[in-house]
Amino acid sequence: MLQFKLLRLGQRLIERGAWFLAPFSFLWGAVSFCKNFLYDRRWLKIHKVDCAVVSVGNLVAGGTGKTPLVHLLAKRFSKRKVAILSRMKDEALLLQRRLPRAKVYIGRDRAALAKQAVLEGAELLLLDDGFQHRRLHRDFDLVALDGRDPFGKGHFLPWGFLRDSPERLKSAHSLFVQEGSFEKAIQIAPKVIRILDLEGNEIPSIKGVKLGLFCGIAKPEKFKKTVRDLGGEVVEELLLADHEPLDPTAFVSRCLKKGASALIITEKDAVKIKDVKTCLPIYFLEIEIEILFGGDLWEKLVEKIDRKIDNYATYAR
Numbered sequence: 001m002l003q004f005k006l007l008r009l010g011q012r013l014i015e016r017g018a019w020f021l022a023p024f025s026f027l028w029g030a031v032s033f034c035k036n037f038l039y040d041r042r043w044l045k046i047h048k049v050d051c052a053v054v055s056v057g058n059l060v061a062g063g064t065g066k067t068p069l070v071h072l073l074a075k076r077f078s079k080r081k082v083a084i085l086s087r088m089k090d091e092a093l094l095l096q097r098r099l100p101r102a103k104v105y106i107g108r109d110r111a112a113l114a115k116q117a118v119l120e121g122a123e124l125l126l127l128d129d130g131f132q133h134r135r136l137h138r139d140f141d142l143v144a145l146d147g148r149d150p151f152g153k154g155h156f157l158p159w160g161f162l163r164d165s166p167e168r169l170k171s172a173h174s175l176f177v178q179e180g181s182f183e184k185a186i187q188i189a190p191k192v193i194r195i196l197d198l199e200g201n202e203i204p205s206i207k208g209v210k211l212g213l214f215c216g217i218a219k220p221e222k223f224k225k226t227v228r229d230l231g232g233e234v235v236e237e238l239l240l241a242d243h244e245p246l247d248p249t250a251f252v253s254r255c256l257k258k259g260a261s262a263l264i265i266t267e268k269d270a271v272k273i274k275d276v277k278t279c280l281p282i283y284f285l286e287i288e289i290e291i292l293f294g295g296d297l298w299e300k301l302v303e304k305i306d307r308k309i310d311n312y313a314t315y316a317r
Contacts, residue, residue, distance in 0.1 A: 025159035032132075032156065032164055039134040047111035048137040049125070050315070051118045052308040055138040057131025059169070060152035060161040062218035062242075064144040065178055065188060067091045067268070068289040070128045074099050076302060080309060083122035085110045085136075091128055093271040098286075111136045123309050131172075132164055139308050140301070143172040144188075147180010174301050186294035186301075192226065194286045198274055203283055207231030212255030212263045212280070214238035216246050216272075223266055226285065235260050245272075252278050 038044040054073060058064040074082050074095070082102040086092040089106055096104045103122065105113040110133050114125055127136065131143055152161030169175065175185035195203040206227070213234045215223055220239045227234060235258040238251045246269055255263060256279075263282045265273075270284035291298050 019159075021159035022155075025156040028156040028158075029162070029165070035134065036165070036168065044134070046137050047114070047135055049114045049118045050312055051114070051122055051125055052305060052312055053114065053125045053127060053136065053138040054140045054142060054305060055127040055130030055133070055136075056142045056144065057127075057129055057133075058144045059131070059150070059164050059166060060146070061157055061163055062146075062152075062161055063222070064146050065176065065190065065289060066129055066144050067094065068190065068287060069142065069144055069176055069188070070126050071095060071098055072289045073126055074102050077124055077305070077309075078102075081121055081123040082126060083117035083120075083124070084126045084128060085113045085117065085130075086128040087133075088129070090268050090272060094268050095128070097271055109135075123313065124305070131168070140173045140305060141171055142174045142176060142301075143169060144176045145178070145180070145182065145185075147177045147182070147187075150177070150180070150182070174297065181293075184297070186297050187292045188289050189292050190222075190226070190287045191290045192230065192285050193288050195230075195283055196286055198270060198276075198282050198284075205231065206262075206264065206283065208233065209262060210235045210258070210260045211283075212236045212238075212251060212258070212260040213265075214240070214246070214248060214251055214263065215266045215269050216240035216242060216244045217266055217268065218242040223285075226287075227264055230285075232264060248273065248276060248278055248282070252280055255280060 039046060056066050056070050058066055070084060078101060084095050084102055084104045086104060086106055087108055092104045092106045105117055107113050110127060114136055117125055127138060131141060151166050154160055156162045175182050176188050177185045178188055181187060195206060197203060209232055211232045211234050213224060213227060217223060224234060236255045248263060263280050265282060265284050267284050267286055
């Protein structure tokens with residue numbers, strides 16, 4: 001949770017040119033460098049399991065499409081026994097809702113979760129937000145980037161948004177970029193699949209509908225743009241920090257005064273308030289990742305992961 005609080009603080013202060021955050025940013029970078037130095041030289045133990053492990057992560061704090069990318073991988077390997085390891089409950093609940101056949105494990109110690117998943121028959125482990133989690137060996141490191149600002153203003157938290165050094169991209173097996181292009185990267189984009197209410201009923205359209213928008217995500221601007229692109233008319237909004245608790249009850253009265261006929265939230269927020277009852281219906285967007293360019297690189301990656309899964313199975317016999 002610390003990085004999300006720093007992200008929110010940093011967003012506010014960076015806008016004001018808060019150079020005094022530089023020493024704290026330097027400290028974050030120094031700790032990150034030392035940690036990676038120790039792991040690179042195997043002075044800190046890296047745990048390995050007898051199963052293919054794919055890590056999906058990023059360099060910066062904030063939304064870059066990590067969790068939708070995990071969902072894309074899990075769907076592609078749906079015929080395998082897939083287990084997802086997640087540190088944050090919100091993402092885990094979302095993935096469990098969308099992927100009922102996959103097992104989702106939640107906890108800070110992903111190495112221990114990985115061992116448990118393998119004992120329970122997993123063939124492929126997907127490590128959600130795993131680029132900085134060096135304790136668990138991975139066969140593939142996939143990194144998601146925001147092409148508009150891939151290096152988080154060029155500074156570590158809290159002066160910028162970097163969680164890790166850009167130099168570490170050299171260790172990544174594949175890069176996935178939204179809204180930009182990188183050499184030898186797979187370009188991806190979010191795509192709205194359906195609009196649903198909390199009961200799971202599909203909503204045909206929100207075009208012309210007056211909406212109260214609220215969310216607790218790192219980059220709400222993208223969500224607001226998507227809603228407006230779908231024709232929704234946002235008359236009131238409540239923007240909270242990533243993973244901040246949501247309570248739409250008080251927000252509803254504000255929306256009613258503005259003439260809203262429904263509330264709209266992200267899917268990640270929807271799983272947190274699925275049992276909430278309000279006098280306004282609550283809609284959410286079901287979003288998946290689509291590959292725009294680099295389909296050949298994606299297929300090659302899938303083939304490599306498939307072979308790795310088979311190699312582990314052969315070794316286990």
